[in-house]
Amino acid sequence: MHIQELILRLQRFWADRGCLIGQPYDLEKGAGTMNPLTFFGALGSKPWNVAYVEPSRRPADGRYGENPFRVYKHLQFQVILKPSPAKVQDLYIESLEALGIDLSKHDLRFEEDNWESPTLGAWGVGWQVVLDGMEISQFTYFQQVGGLDCRPVSAELTYGIERICMFLGGYDNIFDLVHGEVKTDDGVFPVTYGQMRQREEFELSAYSFEHADIDLHRTLFDAFEKEGWRLLKDHGHFLSAYEQALKMSHTFNVLDARGAVSTTERPGIIKRVRDLSCACARAYLEHQEGAAVPVEAAGKGGAK
Amino acid sequence: MSGTKTFLLELHCEEIPARFLTPLIEEFSAAFTAWASDQGLASAGLEAFYSPRKLAWRGASLPASQPDQTDTQVGPPQRMCVGEDGKPTLQGLKFAEKWGVDFSAVRFEQPAGRKEPCAVVTITKQGRPTVDLLAEALPGLIAGLHVPKAMRWGTSEFEFVRPIRNILCLFGDQVVPITVDGVTATNTTWGHRLYHREHPEAVKIATTEAYESALEAAGIVVSMEARRTRIAQQLEVLAAEVKGHVVADAELLDTLAEIVEFPKIVRGEFPADFLELPKEVLVTSLREHQKSFCIEGLDGALLPCFLTAANRTDDPAGFVKAGNEWVLKARLYDARFFFAEDRKHPLADRLEKLQALTFQRDLGSYHAKTGRVVALTKNLATRLSDDMDHIDRALEAARMAKCDLRTLMVGEFPELQGIMGGEYLRYEGAHEEVWKAVKEHYRPVGADDAIPGTPTGCLLSLCDKLDTVAGCFAVGLIPSGSKDPLALRRAGQGIVRILWERGWAFTPADLIAAALRTVGAKATKPEAETTEALLAFFKDRVAYQLELVGYAGSVRRSALAAGWEDLVDLKARCEALSAFAEDPRFASLAQSAKRIGNILKDEALSTDFDGSLLAQPEEKVLATCLKELESAPDQASLLAALANLAEPLEAFFNAVMVKCEDPALRAARLSLLHRLRQAFLRVADFSLWQ
Numbered sequence A: 001m002h003i004q005e006l007i008l009r010l011q012r013f014w015a016d017r018g019c020l021i022g023q024p025y026d027l028e029k030g031a032g033t034m035n036p037l038t039f040f041g042a043l044g045s046k047p048w049n050v051a052y053v054e055p056s057r058r059p060a061d062g063r064y065g066e067n068p069f070r071v072y073k074h075l076q077f078q079v080i081l082k083p084s085p086a087k088v089q090d091l092y093i094e095s096l097e098a099l100g101i102d103l104s105k106h107d108l109r110f111e112e113d114n115w116e117s118p119t120l121g122a123w124g125v126g127w128q129v130v131l132d133g134m135e136i137s138q139f140t141y142f143q144q145v146g147g148l149d150c151r152p153v154s155a156e157l158t159y160g161i162e163r164i165c166m167f168l169g170g171y172d173n174i175f176d177l178v179h180g181e182v183k184t185d186d187g188v189f190p191v192t193y194g195q196m197r198q199r200e201e202f203e204l205s206a207y208s209f210e211h212a213d214i215d216l217h218r219t220l221f222d223a224f225e226k227e228g229w230r231l232l233k234d235h236g237h238f239l240s241a242y243e244q245a246l247k248m249s250h251t252f253n254v255l256d257a258r259g260a261v262s263t264t265e266r267p268g269i270i271k272r273v274r275d276l277s278c279a280c281a282r283a284y285l286e287h288q289e290g291a292a293v294p295v296e297a298a299g300k301g302g303a304k
Numbered sequence B: 001m002s003g004t005k006t007f008l009l010e011l012h013c014e015e016i017p018a019r020f021l022t023p024l025i026e027e028f029s030a031a032f033t034a035w036a037s038d039q040g041l042a043s044a045g046l047e048a049f050y051s052p053r054k055l056a057w058r059g060a061s062l063p064a065s066q067p068d069q070t071d072t073q074v075g076p077p078q079r080m081c082v083g084e085d086g087k088p089t090l091q092g093l094k095f096a097e098k099w100g101v102d103f104s105a106v107r108f109e110q111p112a113g114r115k116e117p118c119a120v121v122t123i124t125k126q127g128r129p130t131v132d133l134l135a136e137a138l139p140g141l142i143a144g145l146h147v148p149k150a151m152r153w154g155t156s157e158f159e160f161v162r163p164i165r166n167i168l169c170l171f172g173d174q175v176v177p178i179t180v181d182g183v184t185a186t187n188t189t190w191g192h193r194l195y196h197r198e199h200p201e202a203v204k205i206a207t208t209e210a211y212e213s214a215l216e217a218a219g220i221v222v223s224m225e226a227r228r229t230r231i232a233q234q235l236e237v238l239a240a241e242v243k244g245h246v247v248a249d250a251e252l253l254d255t256l257a258e259i260v261e262f263p264k265i266v267r268g269e270f271p272a273d274f275l276e277l278p279k280e281v282l283v284t285s286l287r288e289h290q291k292s293f294c295i296e297g298l299d300g301a302l303l304p305c306f307l308t309a310a311n312r313t314d315d316p317a318g319f320v321k322a323g324n325e326w327v328l329k330a331r332l333y334d335a336r337f338f339f340a341e342d343r344k345h346p347l348a349d350r351l352e353k354l355q356a357l358t359f360q361r362d363l364g365s366y367h368a369k370t371g372r373v374v375a376l377t378k379n380l381a382t383r384l385s386d387d388m389d390h391i392d393r394a395l396e397a398a399r400m401a402k403c404d405l406r407t408l409m410v411g412e413f414p415e416l417q418g419i420m421g422g423e424y425l426r427y428e429g430a431h432e433e434v435w436k437a438v439k440e441h442y443r444p445v446g447a448d449d450a451i452p453g454t455p456t457g458c459l460l461s462l463c464d465k466l467d468t469v470a471g472c473f474a475v476g477l478i479p480s481g482s483k484d485p486l487a488l489r490r491a492g493q494g495i496v497r498i499l500w501e502r503g504w505a506f507t508p509a510d511l512i513a514a515a516l517r518t519v520g521a522k523a524t525k526p527e528a529e530t531t532e533a534l535l536a537f538f539k540d541r542v543a544y545q546l547e548l549v550g551y552a553g554s555v556r557r558s559a560l561a562a563g564w565e566d567l568v569d570l571k572a573r574c575e576a577l578s579a580f581a582e583d584p585r586f587a588s589l590a591q592s593a594k595r596i597g598n599i600l601k602d603e604a605l606s607t608d609f610d611g612s613l614l615a616q617p618e619e620k621v622l623a624t625c626l627k628e629l630e631s632a633p634d635q636a637s638l639l640a641a642l643a644n645l646a647e648p649l650e651a652f653f654n655a656v657m658v659k660c661e662d663p664a665l666r667a668a669r670l671s672l673l674h675r676l677r678q679a680f681l682r683v684a685d686f687s688l689w690q
Helices: A003-016 A090-098 A161-169 A191-212 A214-235 A238-257 A267-289 B019-037 B090-098 B130-143 B192-199 B208-217 B224-241 B250-259 B274-277 B279-290 B319-342 B352-356 B367-384 B388-400 B408-412 B419-427 B431-438 B454-475 B488-502 B509-520 B527-549 B553-561 B569-578 B584-600 B618-630 B633-644 B646-653 B662-681
Strands: A048-057 A073-082 A108-112 A115-117 A122-131 A134-145 A154-159 A178-184 A187-192 B004-013 B047-049 B054-063 B068-075 B107-109 B118-125 B166-171 B263-269 B293-296 B302-311 B358-360
Touching: A003 A048, A003 A073, A003 A090, A003 A161, A003 A178, A073 A161, A090 A108, A090 A134, A108 B068, A122 B068, A134 A161, A134 B319, A154 A161, A178 A191, A187 A191, A191 A238, A214 A238, A214 A267, A238 A267, A238 B090, A238 B107, B004 B130, B004 B208, B019 B047, B019 B130, B047 B224, B054 B208, B090 B118, B208 B618, B224 B263, B224 B302, B250 B302, B263 B274, B263 B319, B274 B302, B274 B319, B279 B293, B279 B302, B279 B319, B279 B419, B302 B319, B319 B408, B352 B367, B358 B367, B367 B388, B367 B454, B367 B509, B388 B431, B388 B454, B388 B584, B408 B584, B419 B431, B431 B454, B454 B488, B454 B509, B454 B527, B488 B569, B509 B527, B527 B553, B527 B569, B553 B569, B569 B633, B584 B633, B584 B646, B584 B662, B618 B633, B618 B646, B618 B662, B633 B662
Parallel strands: none
Antiparallel strands: A048 A073, A073 A154, A108 A122, A115 A122, A122 A134, A134 A154, A178 A187, B004 B054, B004 B166, B047 B054, B068 B118, B107 B118, B263 B302, B293 B302
């Protein structure tokens, strides 16, 4: 199946089941969870169903476009269902069937895999969903986001788009995947993932591992942090402040891939991002719910 | 109401992590049994069932209702309850009212401990129907289960391991009316997801006895043991089909049985060129990444096949096989990448990089540890051998031992430590003695594992473990109770086993002194204190190891009490004692030894004895035996001499009065016995024999 067909089917499926179809957020980020549609959407008491594609950057996973399985940037399809429905597993299984996976012929398992995002002050419990031995999705019941208990609890479903396409098509190389077809007066031209992305993988890997200016990134990290706190403290602006936290997070990932972060330094840096994103979460909730956030809720549970 | 019924409870959840299944099953079983006994319900315990989505318990022969209970209450003295007119006083009426009876039901008796007759009532509390008790208690028992990583879901505040989606709860044929987090119990449950594609209705459990069969018909084998047995059988059959047998792994077998509801073993293949990877890498990668077993051929070499479990009855389109093969190939590419990358540089290049890897805060890096292990190896190797080449190779192995901690492969699979170092050295063309020693130096990794197969491997393992144990003790990291995070006891066990199985005559005191000398200034505790703690630790390890090997309690106690410092000698004595314990003469000898102990108690003893004073033939024979004992050149002849002593000793005690009037003769006899006891004590302290 073409990548775009898979995305379209997932969007149709979840739209038909009462989800808003959102859009990727136009800042670099490591996972779809960081999109404000999820980060803020999972907070507070109001019902919230949303689904969207999120390009996710992991600088340390870059392999110069040479590894058939690992890439700097991949696509996640993210679904948030708040509160988590009683039949959420069944819904997820139906979505796989909507992709043409005939589960009467496959082996589907939910294996324990708990999720944690130290930079977002978020954690949840759930599974990796394994189809015929292959991990195709992450399934999480959010327990905390931004250091705050989730009430009600959201279910987060994250589909690895390229992986599922590779698996369904039996591809041994991610770059051989077909994104879609371009039809012109002269004929039909399939466009591969490699044609669209391989050069990008090469350049971005080279940037993360070799060319990124370490001093600049250290400076940027400090500046984004300062900017974020200024926006939050002086203006009470949690959305623009949160963008600064996202930028800090990506800047940290680049520094990490460049090998510029020592193991002793790492927890401190992560905490600086978390402090800002958690403060944004509290400000959002105070604004949204018009009520003070209960103090005991902050930092409770297993968030790191 | 009378008779008994069977209780059945099933919590049907979303997939529960395998590691929580057994603890939850056991905790509820214990809590339920305790509750039943509190309620006066005699129960025979619970039978447990579980699968990824189910926790279930069945208890047969539970009484249909509680037995009636009578309770006697004692009140005020009779004189205060009944007036002089014979009528009840206010106090008397209040006592009756308190216990809900008419005053006519109050009797007057003198209970034990009271000086006068008192008001007494006997109240009969009627036993309640068990089903009512269950309905009241179960929600609390379920909610009270301890879940290490509990979660909430939806809008509820209820916490559990994973969402509960259905509750089946029966007592006999009656549904026990309970509700937990909005889920109300019924007599139905859910089968395998695949089954319900064709059968949308829930599965009715008609009788508690039909539980397993009804679920099996719906695609679930709910007994863990049954799943494990079926998996083991399929593994054997599928391995035999390719003329091989499964590389055994009991833990993996359990894991597979815990993650499927219906077990189907699938055999897949991987490209044969991956077989160039070391066997341990393949076995580990398959196990850790893909929960798969390897198959080995008749020659012990791996076949390019694997076996894994699917959660269904079949693989009709071959998708399960193809999918697992696809994923495994990607994983093996990774492993091969690590293997190739690691070999781009000689292993020795990592030695300096060990400086950045902390072994323990006070003891320093793995580089520092390597230095200590090398020094210790040198010390001990020169005492075991004077072959300089051999000693050099032992030192080379000690230097290389920890280098693989900086390889990609060990970073990915920590359990391959040692093994990879050895393999990489082998590829580099290192001497067999060196690479084998490095490869095996973590062994024995447990009580079931063997010690290293080569003397150099054993020496390296001994020195590495000794440094870990002595170093940790020297900085105050001493295991206590159930706390032994650094597995020092296991390391200690390894040391004792190596000494025994190799027959090396190092004493613990000697080893401790050598190890503490290399730890030197890093120690944070006084040396005398550390030495004492280490000696006690090793004595415990020795005693425990004797127990593990299977020596009887009497053998262990009496042999240990006669000295444990010479471990090789201790083991020989235990061996000899165990064999001798079967000898009919032994009981008599042990008895006599105890008798000697009693006689010598409170006596001033001298080892000088004048044989010429001895008069009776029985004691003269004994004096001859003593000479034989004391001149026994080795353990075996000493034991033989001891065995021959049984009869003369018995005769001696029958005929000779030790504590006679004549002080000189008496002293001579006491000295004779004293010397005999000392000879015994070279083997065992029989006073501890039971």
